[in-house]
Amino acid sequence: MTGTGILNQDQARAWRAFQRMSVSLATQIHRNLMMETGLSLPDYEVLSALAEAPTGVLRAFELGAEIQWEKSRLSHHMKRMEARGLVERVVCESDGRGLWVSLTPAGRLAIEKAAPVHQEDVRQLMVDALTADQLASLAEISEKVLAGIPSNQDPCD
Amino acid sequence: MTGTGILNQDQARAWRAFQRMSVSLATQIHRNLMMETGLSLPDYEVLSALAEAPTGVLRAFELGAEIQWEKSRLSHHMKRMEARGLVERVVCESDGRGLWVSLTPAGRLAIEKAAPVHQEDVRQLMVDALTADQLASLAEISEKVLAGIPSNQDPCD
DNA sequence: GGCTTTTGGATGACATGTCAACCGTCAGCT
DNA sequence: AGCTGACGGTTGACATGTCATCCAAAAGCC
Numbered sequence: 338m339t340g341t342g343i344l345n346q347d348q349a350r351a352w353r354a355f356q357r358m359s360v361s362l363a364t365q366i367h368r369n370l371m372m373e374t375g376l377s378l379p380d381y382e383v384l385s386a387l388a389e390a391p392t393g394v395l396r397a398f399e400l401g402a403e404i405q406w407e408k409s410r411l412s413h414h415m416k417r418m419e420a421r422g423l424v425e426r427v428v429c430e431s432d433g434r435g436l437w438v439s440l441t442p443a444g445r446l447a448i449e450k451a452a453p454v455h456q457e458d459v460r461q462l463m464v465d466a467l468t469a470d471q472l473a474s475l476a477e478i479s480e481k482v483l484a485g486i487p488s489n490q491d492p493c494d
Numbered sequence: 495m496t497g498t499g500i501l502n503q504d505q506a507r508a509w510r511a512f513q514r515m516s517v518s519l520a521t522q523i524h525r526n527l528m529m530e531t532g533l534s535l536p537d538y539e540v541l542s543a544l545a546e547a548p549t550g551v552l553r554a555f556e557l558g559a560e561i562q563w564e565k566s567r568l569s570h571h572m573k574r575m576e577a578r579g580l581v582e583r584v585v586c587e588s589d590g591r592g593l594w595v596s597l598t599p600a601g602r603l604a605i606e607k608a609a610p611v612h613q614e615d616v617r618q619l620m621v622d623a624l625t626a627d628q629l630a631s632l633a634e635i636s637e638k639v640l641a642g643i644p645s646n647q648d649p650c651d
Numbered sequence: 652g653g654c655t656t657t658t659g660g661a662t663g664a665c666a667t668g669t670c671a672a673c674c675g676t677c678a679g680c681t
Numbered sequence: 682a683g684c685t686g687a688c689g690g691t692t693g694a695c696a697t698g699t700c701a702t703c704c705a706a707a708a709g710c711c
Contacts (some may be wrong), residue, residue, distance in 0.1 A: 343613040348621050351633035355620070357562065358636040359516035361643050368669095379697075398659060405514065410698060412661055417696080433706045434659045456500040463512070464505050466642040467635060474631050476508035478624060479515040485623040486518050525699095536667075555689060567668060569691055574666080591676050591689045 366458045374451040379414060381455055384423065384448035387440045394439040396429065423447060523615045531608040536571060538612055541580065541605035544597045551596040553586065580604060 344352065367378040376384070386403045387393055395403070401411045415438060418424045423444040429435030440448070464472060501509065524535040533541070543560045544550055552560070558568045572595060575581045580601040586592030597605070621629060 342609055343617055344621065347633070348617070348629065349613075351629050351636070352616050352620060354633050354636035354640065355516075356520075358640040358643075359512075359520075361562075361640060361645065363513075363516070365643050365645060377696080396659085401659095405518075407699075408660060409662085409700075412659095413698075416661090429659095432659080434704095435706090436660070452499055456506075459509050460500055460505070462643055463509065463639055464501065466639045471631070471635050471638070472505065472508050474628070475635050476504070476511050478628050478632050479508070479511035481628070482620055482623045483511065483515040483518060486515075486522050486619055488518065488522060534666085553689090558689095564669075565690060566670075566692085569689095570668075573691090586689095589677075589689080591674095593690070 362462055365462060366455070369458050370451060370455050373454045374447065376447060376451050380418065380423065381448070381451055383414065383418065384440065384444055385452065387424065387438065388445065388448045393445070394437050397426075397436040397438050400438055418444075519619055522619060523612070526615050527608060527612050530611045531604065533604060533608050537575065537580065538605070538608055540571065540575065541597065541601055542609065544581065544595065545602065545605045550602070551594050554583075554593040554595050557595055575601075 363378065370381060371377055382404045383400065386400055387395060397411060397415065398408070400406075401408055406414075415424060415426060419426055422441055425439045425441050427437040427439060429437055467475065520535065527538060528534055539561045540557065543557055544552060554568060554572065555565070557563075558565055563571075572581060572583060576583055579598055582596045582598050584594040584596060586594055624632065
């Protein structure tokens with residue numbers, strides 16, 4: 338008898354290991370980034386999406402799509418980040434509902450300082466812990482699982 | 495040139511895929527569990543740790559160790575779960591500081607109803623999306639990464 | 652032009668988590 | 682016994698996220 342339910346022992350073990358790992362990893366990386374740079378992981382996501390945009394400016398809904406955040410979450414977080422001087426919100430001329438979100442100089446500085454720190458953490462805790470094959474496996478597995486999650490399914494067919 | 499930093503393109507892609515996947519997966523499973531059973535994923539962790547304990551009772555610090563929660567988080571959450579009638583907190587006779595946390599009948603009922611739902615979601619979204627080999631890989635990879643995270647390092651040597 | 656629906660965002664209420672104290676008890680040591 | 686430090690837990694302030702709701706501007710449609 339392998340357990341109480343639908344999953345067998347191996348499957349349950351895989352799930353537990355995966356869950357623990359992903360939580361621990363995110364926590365560790367978040368905490369480290371926070372300590373070293375004062376940016377949270379969500380801050381980092383926002384700033385790096387903006388920094389990757391050619392102009393350093395994105396419509397709010399584009400930014401939200403890029404980092405896969407609900408609009409409400411984005412709205413709250415933009416308000417906080419604006420208050421901290423990391424981004425700026427500008428009303429959109431061409432669309433009366435719209436909002437541009439742009440990187441302030443302070444925001445650009447922050448992401449430029451944070452990027453190496455964060456990447457170094459990812460390297461150390463994930464990349465270096467695995468062989469190149471394993472890392473490739475992980476990427477493949479992740480993409481496969483992701484593709485199977487309803488909310489990430491291709492819009493149509 | 496593969497990017498701006500420390501990670502090359504493949505590594506960065508692996509990280510992004512992994513991160514998106516783990517967030518999406520957890521979100522989806524959480525949301526589904528919540529809708530079907532009224533339990534959050536954290537509720538589920540607590541209840542299932544208690545249900546797995548032979549007596550349905552654990553010292554708070556044991557429970558915390560089991561599910562890897564900080565004591566503060568546990569304390570807050572136990573208060574909320576007690577208010578909802580899912581667990582009960584009992585002062586410990588043998589240790590004046592201590593606390594027993596026990597499953598109430600309602601809590602046991604809740605976890606018994608929730609377990610199949612949750613396991614089914616895990617199966618559907620993770621297990622079924624992968625081959626058996628990939629699932630085994632994922633488990634191995636997870637354990638390896640987990641072992642390399644400082645906060646999870648073996649206490650000594 | 653009017654009407655309905657969709658879209659882009661904001662908001663308030665609330666659940667959850669973290670951090671930094673804090674407090675009483677216990678254990679080890681002299 | 683008396684000190685000291687570790688342990689088990691609580692608390693309050695605060696950051697973060699979610700949900701449901703609301704709003705105004707856009708788009709479709711007749």
